[in-house]
Amino acid sequence: MLAQELILKHRSEMLHALCSSGSSECMEQIMDILLAQGELIWEDYQNIRISSRTLYANARQLLDLVFAKGVYTCGVFLDALKQVLPEEQGVSLLFPQSCSDQEEKGECQNSSLQTLRTQRPSLVSQLHDCIDGVLEALLISGHFTSADCDEVCLPIRTPSQKARCLLDHVVSKGESAAKIVLQYIQHRQESGLQYEKLYPSKEILQYQKKLSSSVSAHHMSLDDIYTEGQLELGQDCPDVHRTLGLEDIVSMAGTVNAEADTVLVSGEAGCGKSTLLQRLHLLWARGTALQDFLLLFPFSCRRLSSEHRELSVQELLFQHGCWPNREQGEIFQFILDHPHLILFTFDGLDELKQSFSDEQRLCCPTQPAPVHILLFNIIQGALMKGVRKVITSRPEAVGPVLKKHLSKEVLLKGFSPSGVKCFIRKHHSDPTVAAKVLESLQSNNTLLGLCHSPVLCWIVSCCHKELLNCGEGSPQTITDVYLMILEHFLQHQRSLESVGRTGWPQDYLETVLHLGQLAFEGIVTTCYIFSGTDLETCAVTEKDICLGFLIQSKDMSSTNMMRYEFLHVTMQCFFAALFIVLSNNMDRSTIPKLFELKDMRKTDHSISCFTACLPFTYQPECAFDGEARAAATKNLQITATFVSGLLSLRHQNLWLHCCPRAVRARKVRQVERCLSKGMQKHFKSIPQPVEGEKKSMHAMPAFVWLIKCIYEMQESRIAKDAMSKLEVDHLKLTYCNIGPMECTALAYVLQHLKSPIGLQLDNNSIGDVGVEQLLPCMHVCNSLYLRNNNITDEGLRKLIATGIQCDSFQKIALFNNKLTDACTQHFAHLLKNKQDFLSLRLGNNNITAEGAMQLAEGLRANNSLRFLGLWGNNIGDAGAEALAWALEGSESLVWLSLVGNGIGTAGACALANFIKNCASLEELWLTENNINRTGVECLIQALEHNIHVKSIWLRKNDLSVEEVEEMTQRESRLIF
Numbered sequence: 001m002l003a004q005e006l007i008l009k010h011r012s013e014m015l016h017a018l019c020s021s022g023s024s025e026c027m028e029q030i031m032d033i034l035l036a037q038g039e040l041i042w043e044d045y046q047n048i049r050i051s052s053r054t055l056y057a058n059a060r061q062l063l064d065l066v067f068a069k070g071v072y073t074c075g076v077f078l079d080a081l082k083q084v085l086p087e088e089q090g091v092s093l094l095f096p097q098s099c100s101d102q103e104e105k106g107e108c109q110n111s112s113l114q115t116l117r118t119q120r121p122s123l124v125s126q127l128h129d130c131i132d133g134v135l136e137a138l139l140i141s142g143h144f145t146s147a148d149c150d151e152v153c154l155p156i157r158t159p160s161q162k163a164r165c166l167l168d169h170v171v172s173k174g175e176s177a178a179k180i181v182l183q184y185i186q187h188r189q190e191s192g193l194q195y196e197k198l199y200p201s202k203e204i205l206q207y208q209k210k211l212s213s214s215v216s217a218h219h220m221s222l223d224d225i226y227t228e229g230q231l232e233l234g235q236d237c238p239d240v241h242r243t244l245g246l247e248d249i250v251s252m253a254g255t256v257n258a259e260a261d262t263v264l265v266s267g268e269a270g271c272g273k274s275t276l277l278q279r280l281h282l283l284w285a286r287g288t289a290l291q292d293f294l295l296l297f298p299f300s301c302r303r304l305s306s307e308h309r310e311l312s313v314q315e316l317l318f319q320h321g322c323w324p325n326r327e328q329g330e331i332f333q334f335i336l337d338h339p340h341l342i343l344f345t346f347d348g349l350d351e352l353k354q355s356f357s358d359e360q361r362l363c364c365p366t367q368p369a370p371v372h373i374l375l376f377n378i379i380q381g382a383l384m385k386g387v388r389k390v391i392t393s394r395p396e397a398v399g400p401v402l403k404k405h406l407s408k409e410v411l412l413k414g415f416s417p418s419g420v421k422c423f424i425r426k427h428h429s430d431p432t433v434a435a436k437v438l439e440s441l442q443s444n445n446t447l448l449g450l451c452h453s454p455v456l457c458w459i460v461s462c463c464h465k466e467l468l469n470c471g472e473g474s475p476q477t478i479t480d481v482y483l484m485i486l487e488h489f490l491q492h493q494r495s496l497e498s499v500g501r502t503g504w505p506q507d508y509l510e511t512v513l514h515l516g517q518l519a520f521e522g523i524v525t526t527c528y529i530f531s532g533t534d535l536e537t538c539a540v541t542e543k544d545i546c547l548g549f550l551i552q553s554k555d556m557s558s559t560n561m562m563r564y565e566f567l568h569v570t571m572q573c574f575f576a577a578l579f580i581v582l583s584n585n586m587d588r589s590t591i592p593k594l595f596e597l598k599d600m601r602k603t604d605h606s607i608s609c610f611t612a613c614l615p616f617t618y619q620p621e622c623a624f625d626g627e628a629r630a631a632a633t634k635n636l637q638i639t640a641t642f643v644s645g646l647l648s649l650r651h652q653n654l655w656l657h658c659c660p661r662a663v664r665a666r667k668v669r670q671v672e673r674c675l676s677k678g679m680q681k682h683f684k685s686i687p688q689p690v691e692g693e694k695k696s697m698h699a700m701p702a703f704v705w706l707i708k709c710i711y712e713m714q715e716s717r718i719a720k721d722a723m724s725k726l727e728v729d730h731l732k733l734t735y736c737n738i739g740p741m742e743c744t745a746l747a748y749v750l751q752h753l754k755s756p757i758g759l760q761l762d763n764n765s766i767g768d769v770g771v772e773q774l775l776p777c778m779h780v781c782n783s784l785y786l787r788n789n790n791i792t793d794e795g796l797r798k799l800i801a802t803g804i805q806c807d808s809f810q811k812i813a814l815f816n817n818k819l820t821d822a823c824t825q826h827f828a829h830l831l832k833n834k835q836d837f838l839s840l841r842l843g844n845n846n847i848t849a850e851g852a853m854q855l856a857e858g859l860r861a862n863n864s865l866r867f868l869g870l871w872g873n874n875i876g877d878a879g880a881e882a883l884a885w886a887l888e889g890s891e892s893l894v895w896l897s898l899v900g901n902g903i904g905t906a907g908a909c910a911l912a913n914f915i916k917n918c919a920s921l922e923e924l925w926l927t928e929n930n931i932n933r934t935g936v937e938c939l940i941q942a943l944e945h946n947i948h949v950k951s952i953w954l955r956k957n958d959l960s961v962e963e964v965e966e967m968t969q970r971e972s973r974l975i976f
């Protein structure tokens, strides 16, 4: 439709749109545009704007005039109208199909070219700083050749000349090329990057470059080995099961609170949180990700913790973000004006000494305050509202107050099985070495389980020579892995020094004790960065530093002071544990305090020989409260785990010449006693069951920790002793961050249970490797709940192969995993061979009709199954028919759920046949299955012959309100 006709047709709507607000502003703006483009002359303008006339009369005059001037003026008018009127006022409604329809009909074929001509002046200036981008778009789309691009970019041209030359070329290429240019510019505007407005000065650009280069300089080293970790949305997110990519962290995906600007990435020690942030920083600096953010400021809570001055936000940005800059004022103003273009990252919130609180409010960005207060205000958006923030933390430090201020939580769960492979391949440039390391991991599933933690994977990969030479005795525990890297670093030093010395721990005992003391005192006082003076106080020498366990602290701030930290905080825990085990002067109460986790910081710390020389000021008790205490305690727990491992029988020979046997024996006894007491305390806290219910224990995180300590000791006597006192029927360990490594420990200990239990491990990250680790305790599980654990058919195959041999194994729940039809043959086999199996729940996997048919084979041969849940799969009518055939005459099945399986009317009719003759079924769930009236009729008829069925759920099917009403009357057991 021509522009003139459009005006004629929509005249009254246009009048309304122009005048209904009662203000002449819209009309004035449109006339500005028409005047600027020469479509109205000054006299026209005067003739329209007559103040004694009504607004509507003036608008009519305008429309008449524009119409009289012809098609072209009408086109300009329509463009102006679109520009000026807000969308919601109905401008899009005015021309409901204008452009798309017209384009299809070819009537509007010149519109982009036209726009290029009519908007030429503004386009020239808009193109100034994006010529390269537009040329690239034209090149990719095939409209321009590289010769065209070269022609446009001739160095003699000024930016405006380049822009004009580009436009001229585009006009010669036609409509679709013009469209590309307009789309490019529009996209930039939409994404908030209207460069003229947003790049107010060269300083901002220079500062951006400076931030990028300092960020890349810090993180380059990781570039070659970075491997994607497993990212999931937190449990509060609506779309929990979605897997995420790196950029999704800052996207809106999974947002639970749209008001908040802060995203939390949480995960266990060494799962790769800091590394993930470093990766994000690097990608941003290179311009390959997060390009919606113009400036990115990375902060480390570890380093912020040692800032004792009060700072304003501005000082925080420039003193901790990057070196001070001349143009601070302007840059800061830019940040305040454009918060949505800025990204802050705060790594390691758990390392702050204060728990998150939203009580002390600040709102002035120039007001100085203690750093943690600034941080808390930034996180909750009281300061720097609109700036996007990504914070990382261990889970212990995340309390409900913090959660309230999060836009979403993302869980980082370490490497997937393919991630482990990918990391090892990246780490070893020689593919033969990589293949050997992988082969050795495949042959030691426990070690493979440990490698799901990136930090352990890194160590194992570094120590590949030791690993490949260790034969049978390959590492089984995390202590083994850390001992391996200790030996690796020390041996490396030995090979540089003269040979002919004794054993490695002895030769380096002093070094280990120096580093150990530094580590221990740091862990006790939550200090992870050490000054030269701290090192001196613990007698750490230059040579000790050269071993490689301490690294120079990377700091983007201006301070030139040399500071150190351990390679990783878990390494610090390991050295602290070595110190506890090897120091002869250790206070006797240290181990009990460590295990009972009575706060070692609170006491006056009478660890005699070094109390006096503690380089740290102890924080008053109140400084560690709530989540901050829990987070600090976690490192003490990791230390205790290492203490257990180091004192295990199998490592005693290592220390023969390092510490007196009697002292060591005492420490071993202390650890054993603590573990036994700790477990008993847990068991005592289990409430007595209500009559008729099972005795159930909901494990606390400390229970998993104690189990891991027992595993590190590798003595079945201790495991047996611990389990001898546990009397429960059901052990619940849901949402406990249980990965393959924890499964190993659990199975090691639980296998000694006296009587079988239900083991509930829903919502963890067990995976196939974890499943394999659980096998040794399958015989004590009468039921196993593994909902939402990333389990595939392969893990399932192994699980069933063992389960089938276990007499007590009777129930399994596997909803929300990654099972497909390939798993159903194993279940069929189980059902055929286990005539006492009771419950099979496979909801929300990927099972289709084919899988249902396989399963049917097993069901047909089984006469014990009481519960069968297949909701949220896709078995269709054929699957339902197969199940109906298999279950015909069943005397055991009580409950069947086929919710959301697309079984349709045919499926319902098939099931009706089975219902007719089934004396056991009580509940049938057929919600959401596209069943129509005919299907329900079949079910009603079947129910006429069946008095046992109590209810059939039929909500969300293809039935009208009237049908529902009528059928409810006829059969009250149908629930709609």
Ligand SMILES: Nc1ncnc2c1ncn2[C@@H]1O[C@H](COP(=O)(O)OP(=O)(O)OP(=O)(O)O)[C@@H](O)[C@H]1O
Residues within 6 Å of the ligand: 225, 226, 227, 228, 229, 267, 268, 269, 270, 271, 272, 273, 274, 275, 276, 348, 393, 394, 423, 454, 455, 456, 458, 568, 569, 570
């Ligand atoms: N995605 C990854 N790709 C390659 N290596 C990784 C990755 N993530 C972690 N690592 C390795 O694991 C080590 C520990 O990771 P990182 O420090 O990021 O863990 P973290 O979760 O921040 O630990 P913590 O909570 O103890 O501070 C890194 O130094 C690196 O060697």
